[in-house]
Amino acid sequence: MRPARLEAFSDGVFAIAATLLVLELRVPRGSPDLERALLEEWPAYAAYLVSFMTIGIIWVNHHTLLEHIRRVDRPFLYLNLFLLIWVAIVPFPTSVVDEYILIEGAATVALVLYGGVALLIAIAFSGLFFYATHDERLVSDRAYARRIRAEGRLFPIGLVAYSAGIALAFVVPVASLAVYGLTALFYALPRLPIAPQR
Amino acid sequence: MRPARLEAFSDGVFAIAATLLVLELRVPRGSPDLERALLEEWPAYAAYLVSFMTIGIIWVNHHTLLEHIRRVDRPFLYLNLFLLIWVAIVPFPTSVVDEYILIEGAATVALVLYGGVALLIAIAFSGLFFYATHDERLVSDRAYARRIRAEGRLFPIGLVAYSAGIALAFVVPVASLAVYGLTALFYALPRLPIAPQR
Amino acid sequence: MRPARLEAFSDGVFAIAATLLVLELRVPRGSPDLERALLEEWPAYAAYLVSFMTIGIIWVNHHTLLEHIRRVDRPFLYLNLFLLIWVAIVPFPTSVVDEYILIEGAATVALVLYGGVALLIAIAFSGLFFYATHDERLVSDRAYARRIRAEGRLFPIGLVAYSAGIALAFVVPVASLAVYGLTALFYALPRLPIAPQR
């Protein structure tokens, strides 16, 4: 089975989930002081940026992984679906964070929810990665398979970082959002070797 | 006519319908107990999962069917459009189920509506399948055409299962949603042979 | 310039506009009689079907036209953008029709608006068609160019039908929606010859 359509469907879900985030930015209605009303929505902008970055960077890694893959099988399709189900849900915890980040107590719940979804995305992506590179089944080249798997050793760092962010939500919720943003950036570091021209 | 653009348009509709489901997950506004408010929304999460799985798995089967197809003709395009119209409407019955699953009487109506749409998707997909594999018109290989059609004998099971789910909605509505979820999983079983590399 | 990306962007807009229509189907909130509340929404279902068909069928024709095209130039890109702007707006008149089709006076305004957008889509598509097939500039084959242009002679029928629907909106608004649906079906008739395998 060719990976082309898997990419098309996945790209669709990534792009739509990222773009739907904008619907969570609520326009203040009939505000007497628009400038202040817009500035007071800063948690919405922060959550928008962290979520867009998280989705965008996972997309770059997904893209890079798929570049190395010669064929996909049914388990891979379902693992990918498992990843997409959590990517597609991102606008929901983003919106919960927008609404509750400044409210004591509720902020912790909101950021644990957000971190939980981020963690599920990281776990699902790791699963897809290790399934694809396990015993060189799907990758296009044996040498790449080894190099790619070597890179995968860094993934647990991301899982630990998201878990730390969740723990931090019980102490300083706002800092927790910053940890999620930084973890997304961690995933942006160039790790996978670029595939040769085909 | 090449199937590439048919795939692109179909992938778009599948991906968007699946991703729009998240808009049905409503953020509790100004709730004093956010944790409880989120937990009380469990029917919305259950319906989200069943609908995402239903769309995702039909997409995998659509993908697999199209892999075997060499060309498409106009009737195929319109049969495909008939399938997409029901896939695209899924967020509506999902939202009705969210809203009414715990309300006696209305729950039956909601789950009959949901099951009706699921049944229409299953019928439309079967129609597309049998049209495409009928007398080997569109498939790329005679041997495959035979094998694919043989697999199609299992489709009526899905139709019966959805009908049973609709009947069950009159007795135990929540169980009906579980039947719809299990029927989606039934469609996930590997049936169609994987196409050879091209 | 290759038409591939033009197709991808266009397919995206067609697919999203068609799928966003579902957001216009409003779930009755806290209704005591759900069955009746759902049945009373029939204008929304009728408008959903007509709009989905209109977008889906224009997509099929767009697809068929692009199949015959070897290259695209900048004017073609902008003509295509002019078509997409009207396709993307379809959910708006659809929603206005949902809301007002049963209210005397307002129904006429709603259906004139709807017909106006449908007419603009038909005009924009005709423009794209005649630009692309004019003096065989963009099509891949001289014989096809002639045959395609010959088919285009039928387009004015669609323009007249939409105009008649708009006029009818002043007399029997509901019948006007039926005319729009039938005109969409008229565009579904096989007209363009199928391109040979490439």
Add this chain to the structure above:
Amino acid sequence: MRPARLEAFSDGVFAIAATLLVLELRVPRGSPDLERALLEEWPAYAAYLVSFMTIGIIWVNHHTLLEHIRRVDRPFLYLNLFLLIWVAIVPFPTSVVDEYILIEGAATVALVLYGGVALLIAIAFSGLFFYATHDERLVSDRAYARRIRAEGRLFPIGLVAYSAGIALAFVVPVASLAVYGLTALFYALPRLPIAPQR
């Protein structure tokens, strides 16, 4: 790395952002005079048109730039993500403009916000352009690289025009929206040479 999937993801974001704009066109509910209610929404239509044009024309330029590119690297992917984050947010300032364009004082804030996002898109696109064409790293042909870079000399005009529009928002807010529309049209002028057939 092949640019194909970058195009698919980007096309998705462009197409969705453009199509989500329609959700900002609010249907008047239960209006006694529908015609007047619709006509009074003219700022929404104007903002819809300017935003659709802005996104559509940036897409055409993105498309043209990518046509000349042979390969993409990680920095290019992230610069592109930086562009998409601002494209995807366009429905938000569009909606703010809809809501406040006729309210003195707030109109200035709304149009500064809108112009700021437009300026960020223009800066991000220029960054992508100059990165891609810098020392012929990613483009497919040395002669094209030179010609493309020469065209890029015109980009600062767009940046100046958006800045002028922002300044104008403090004096005549409505005129500012017109400047944004005209600047989008300026970007539509054919500048990049068309790539040869490949």
